[in-house]
Amino acid sequence: KDNLSAILVIFGGTGDLTNRKLMPALYNLVLDKLLPEHFAVVSIGRQDKTEEEYKKDIYESTKKHSRNKIDDTIWDELQRKIHYYRFDFTNAEGFIGLKDYLDMLDGQTGAGGNRVFYLAVAPVYFETIVHGLQISDMASKPDAWSRLVIEKPFGKDLKTARNLNSKILEVFSERDIYRIDHYLGKEMIQNIMVLRFCNSIFESIWNNKFIDNIQISLTEELGVGARGDYYDHAGAMRDMVQNHIIQILSLVALEPPINLKTDSIRTEKQKILEAIEDITPEFLRDNVVFGQYGPGVIDGSPVVGYREELNVPEDSGTETFVALKLHINNFRWAGIPFYIRTGKRLGQSSSNIVVQFKDMPKILYFKDKEIQDPNLLVLRIQPNVGVYFQFNTKDFSSHHEIVPTKMDTSYFSPTQGNTPEAYERLIHDILRGDSTLFSRWDEVEAAWMFADHLIQYREQNESTFPNYAAGSMGPEEAFELMAKDGRKWWQV
Ligand code: BG6
Secondary structure (H helix, E strand, C coil), X not given: CCCCCEEEEEEXXXXXXXXXXXXXXXXXXHHCCCCCCCEEEEEEECCCCCHHHHXXXXXHHHHHXXXXXXXXXXXXXXXXXXXXXXXXXXXXXXXXXXXXXXXXXXXXXXXXXXXXXXXXCCHHHHHHHHHHHHHCCCCCCCXXXXXXXXXXXXXXXXXXXXXXXXXXXXXXXXXXXXXXXXXXXXXXXXXXXXHXXXXXXXXXXXXXXXXXXXXXXXXXXXXXXXXXXXXXXXXXXXXXXXXHHHHHXXXXXXXXXXXXXXXXXXXXXXXXXXXXXXXXXXXXXXXXXXXXXXXXXXXXXXXXXXXXXXXXXXXXXXCCEEEEEEEECCCCCCCCEEEEEEECCCCCCEEEEEEEXXXXXCCCCCCCCCCCCCCEEEEEEECEEXXXXXXXXXXXXXXXXXXEEEEECCEECCCCCCCCCHHHHHHHHHHHCCCCCXXXXXXXXXXXXXXXXXXHHHHHCCCCCCCEECCCCXXXXXXXXXXXXXXXXXXX
């Protein structure tokens, strides 16, 4: 057997994540011949359906969400590996039956006892399932590996995250815990380190001597849709900042690791989180803006405000938008502001990192110019994937104007085009045992330490929500946050 052989056990086999992401990812992994020969998927669900009915349902959703068109031969190859196992995982005794079933499948598939337990369920069930795996002794087998994959949010604050982590550590070792942050699977996020450490022109100016500020924006046109129940307990801080944004920030700012080993990279990321400036009451007052969308118009159609969404209380104080400024207090970044913003129901869906370089002295060409176009390096995460660089040249038509010009490698790709979607990469890495693109516990812990302060501040302060219209780019204060520093958000 090769050591990728395994049974992938999905808790939440009939859920949204499985339908929209995991099954399409598995399909594309088969297409790319990246799944091992000895492999099976066991989808666990509570719904009363036959295996045939289950496969019919996931066929439809895979067809809808896969980045490649479904070829029936490839689908057939995948579907033969999939099994539906009906089981209510809140019933602890049922885990023994599951264990026997998986052992039986080992015989059929030659998976060799290796397991991936994927928790694609609501976070309230994380502990229950881990406990079930513990009492049925499923997590440890001689001569085989067992890995736990856990979706976000990992806890709802520092305390609950620590608690959850210690429960999991009773059953799995840190090495076998894969805390998913699907942003880390995205092509451009992985490219951050490549751009920085494979190009002397970038790395040599990647510091406070040349950079004026860095902006990280993850903006979405989408509202909360059917996820009101989850989202109202999360808000943008837990949903996007504590994980995706903090991860991006640490990759943009980290020092070169001594090698590309998982722990070397994670250690450098962790140092960045430790270097984030202290969060004092003054910091919170001056540098953080929360928002919540009211009714508005998206793509020409009227949409309701957050408080009118399904399963959202009509007086909800949950933030659907955050903008903030922070500093990383180390030698490389002292004095350089990092601006962050994320929100739902904004006028544009776009994820990008903008590195703005310092202005030229107002001497030669910029002598009489109030404002000059700065050099910008934009890392586009989506929907356009790639890099663009803005610099100044002479305007060829007017012969004397200085105009900004763009060099652009990005291309439009609504589902990240031909680049493997995040979940494909992540599932493949889990099977290979490579946890570089997953969060280590101390990173999660540090991210909560940061996020907790902001969440508490929002909860303790009277909000004037809603404070931005759906379809706008967020509350006025978010623009003021920039304007008072003489800067602006780059809409790229
Ligand atoms: C998820 C959040 O983690 O990321 C969602 O829970 C958000 O609220 C999503 O919409 C954004 O991811 P992507 O890949 O669509 O940018």
